[in-house]
Amino acid sequence: xxxxxxxxxxxxxxxxxxxxxxxxxxxxxxxxxxxxxxxxxxxxxxxxxxxxxxxxxxxxxxxxxxxxxxxxxxxxxxxxxxxxxxxxxxxxxxxxxxxxxxxxxxxxxxxxxxxxxxxxxxxxxxxxxxxxxxxxxxxxxxxxxxxxxxxxxxxxxxxxxxxxxxxxxxxxxxxxxxxxxxxxxxxxxxxxxxxxxxxxxxxxxxxxxxxxxxxxxxxxxxxxxxxxxxxxxxxxxxxxxxxxxxxxxxxxxxxxxxxxxxxxxxxxxxxxxxxxxxxxxxxxxxxxxxxxxxxxxxxxxxxxxxxxxxxxxxxxxxxxxxxxxxxxxxxxxxxxxxxxxxxxxxxxxxxxxxxxxxxxxxxxxxxxxxxxxxxxxxxxxxxxxxxxxxxxxxxxxxxxxxxxxxxxxxxxxxxxxxxxxxxxxxxxxxxxxxxxxxxxxxxxxxxxxxxxxxxxxxxxxxxxxxxxxxxxxxxxxxxxxxxxxxxxxxxxxxxxxxxxxxxxxxxxxxxxxxxxxxxxxxxxxxxxxxxxxxxxxxxxxxxxxxxxxxxxxxxxxxxxxxxxxxxxxxxxxxxxxxxxxxxxxxxxxxxxxxxxxxxxxxxxxxxxxxxx
Numbered sequence: 001x002x003x004x005x006x007x008x009x010x011x012x013x014x015x016x017x018x019x020x021x022x023x024x025x026x027x028x029x030x031x032x033x034x035x036x037x038x039x040x041x042x043x044x045x046x047x048x049x050x051x052x053x054x055x056x057x058x059x060x061x062x063x064x065x066x067x068x069x070x071x072x073x074x075x076x077x078x079x080x081x082x083x084x085x086x087x088x089x090x091x092x093x094x095x096x097x098x099x100x101x102x103x104x105x106x107x108x109x110x111x112x113x114x115x116x117x118x119x120x121x122x123x124x125x126x127x128x129x130x131x132x133x134x135x136x137x138x139x140x141x142x143x144x145x146x147x148x149x150x151x152x153x154x155x156x157x158x159x160x161x162x163x164x165x166x167x168x169x170x171x172x173x174x175x176x177x178x179x180x181x182x183x184x185x186x187x188x189x190x191x192x193x194x195x196x197x198x199x200x201x202x203x204x205x206x207x208x209x210x211x212x213x214x215x216x217x218x219x220x221x222x223x224x225x226x227x228x229x230x231x232x233x234x235x236x237x238x239x240x241x242x243x244x245x246x247x248x249x250x251x252x253x254x255x256x257x258x259x260x261x262x263x264x265x266x267x268x269x270x271x272x273x274x275x276x277x278x279x280x281x282x283x284x285x286x287x288x289x290x291x292x293x294x295x296x297x298x299x300x301x302x303x304x305x306x307x308x309x310x311x312x313x314x315x316x317x318x319x320x321x322x323x324x325x326x327x328x329x330x331x332x333x334x335x336x337x338x339x340x341x342x343x344x345x346x347x348x349x350x351x352x353x354x355x356x357x358x359x360x361x362x363x364x365x366x367x368x369x370x371x372x373x374x375x376x377x378x379x380x381x382x383x384x385x386x387x388x389x390x391x392x393x394x395x396x397x398x399x400x401x402x403x404x405x406x407x408x409x410x411x412x413x414x415x416x417x418x419x420x421x422x423x424x425x426x427x428x429x430x431x432x433x434x435x436x437x438x439x440x441x442x443x444x445x446x447x448x449x450x451x452x453x454x455x456x457x458x459x460x461x462x463x464x465x466x467x468x469x470x471x472x473x474x475x476x477x478x479x480x481x482x483x484x485x486x487x488x489x490x491x492x493x494x495x496x497x498x499x500x501x502x503x504x505x506x507x508x509x510x511x512x513x514x515x516x517x518x519x520x521x522x523x524x525x526x527x528x529x530x531x532x533x534x535x536x537x538x539x540x541x542x543x544x545x546x547x548x549x550x551x552x553x554x555x556x557x558x559x560x561x562x563x564x565x566x567x568x569x570x571x572x573x574x575x576x577x578x579x580x581x582x583x584x585x586x587x588x589x590x591x592x593x594x595x596x597x598x599x600x601x602x603x604x605x606x607x608x609x610x611x612x
Contacts (some may be wrong), residue, residue, distance in 0.1 A: 095393030109158030111402030195254025257302025312525030
């Protein structure tokens with residue numbers, strides 16, 4: 001019987017991690033660039049050269065890193081080892097991972113390897129390398145890893161990321177072996193999803209249509225055509241074609257929300273590989289469909305985990321459903337689609353969704369704690385909502401949570417040959433090369449609680465390039481100063497503001513983005529069912545204050561007069577012009593803690609509500 005090995009002893013004995021034998025493992029894998037950079041107008045920094053600076057989002061990232069790093073290796077591997085008949089110390093993780101950790105294993109490898117790539121977190125890389133190699137010992141000689149479509153798709157992502165971001169050459173060999181078995185044994189019914197019966201909301205076999213994305217990525221990094229051939233099997237033409245010529249299809253609803261939005265990342269990678277503009281049109285129309293008919297003010301979507309018909313049911317659901325958005329998973333699907341579209345088109349407007357998601361969805365989630373206790377559903381109901389933890393441990397959302405927080409780094413900046421694009425205004429710094437000159441941009445801000453973003457440049461010598469800044473689609477009056485002088489630059493909402501000049505060491509910029517209050521109607525059928533937004537942030541009102549629900553103003557002009565900044569950053573008191581005392585304050589949704597009741601959506605035409 002094979003004996004298990006501790007991670008420390010394992011890493012001493014085998015040079016599997018980058019640097020263990022003084023070699024560059026990343027260089028050992030050729031990258032298939034066909035269909036990759038050639039169709040991208042701009043590109044992200046791909047988890048290189050970006051560092052988060054102190055902020056609530058950096059703290060969230062660090063907490064997640066420390067949590068996942070502390071999960072016992074033996075507990076993660078216990079189920080795999082037991083099923084393979086190997087010694088299996090440790091205890092089952094529990095919840096959705098009671099049998100084994102297949103539900104999240106690939107996603108954890110993905111998140112861990114991306115964390116290493118962006119922060120040079122060698123401890124996290126070594127943990128991921130140990131987990132992957134020990135897991136592979138449980139795979140049968142024929143490549144049977146005892147995973148079907150749903151966990152296998154996540155495994156593909158993890159193994160690809162271990163190669164791309166974790167500097168681990170064997171991961172693609174591991175993937176080739178299990179994929180060879182999968183290609184021979186997987187059920188290929190590929191029944192499309194439908195509204196009824198209930199169990200068909202994600203098709204049969206479940207979520208089969210999400211497989212192409214990471215199989216195509218495996219093909220890109222390996223040149224192994226078998227990955228592409230297997231990806232081709234799972235193209236979801238029956239659903240994607242609904243968006244080929246329309247951003248408002250009449251029959252796209254009733255299906256599982258997260259996985260269908262996630263499937264558009266497979267359509268995006270199909271475009272990257274095939275360069276067929278049909279698939280670009282599909283994802284562009286799908287994006288507009290989601291923004292115009294499916295998203296709440298937060299950017300979240302999928303009440304009861306469904307795509308809804310665009311007939312007012314999005315607003316109606318707020319009367320009955322507390323499971324308004326499957327937050328970590330929906331955030332992951334949204335961030336990926338936003339990212340693909342930004343790269344493919346070079347347009348700034350797709351960054352607006354990433355911004356809303358980071359501030360109001362994944363960035364507003366309760367932290368993962370204890371033994372896999374984590375946030376799942378967000379509650380946006382009219383009347384009162386509350387943040388609570390999932391009743392199950394280690395669900396799918398514990399897999400996408402680590403991927404999301406790692407991805408913060410990859411959403412902030414993009415580049416092309418002309419210079420750098422600033423997509424998000426998060427405290428951070430980025431270092432990149434322009435014409436062989438190393439350039440560091442440092443971004444310091446309290447945005448979105450404050451309207452000012454300060455940036456400074458560090459260069460070893462002067463260099464000419466362009467800096468582009470996303471002008472949010474909701475914004476009015478954004479302006480930019482360069483070295484304390486107002487720049488003559490167009491700041492049209494939904495575009496990039498461009499400054500091209502020779503930059504010198506120590507140059508500074510100040511961006512001002514006015515953060516006025518505005519109403520956001522849930523859908524066109526409920527124009528008076530609204531949330532309060534301040535810039536990109538959804539504001540919620542304290543719900544546990546013992547006072548009547550008062551009337552709110554009808555106009556945004558009045559709203560900005562009624563809400564007055566409080567002492568706490570981002571908090572606002574309500575001061576009606578008639579002098580009525582209102583105790584319940586407004587605060588950013590992301591600051592609402594566990595079990596704090598809040599009101600997010602209000603029916604303006606039904607206020608005030610007096611119960612005594």
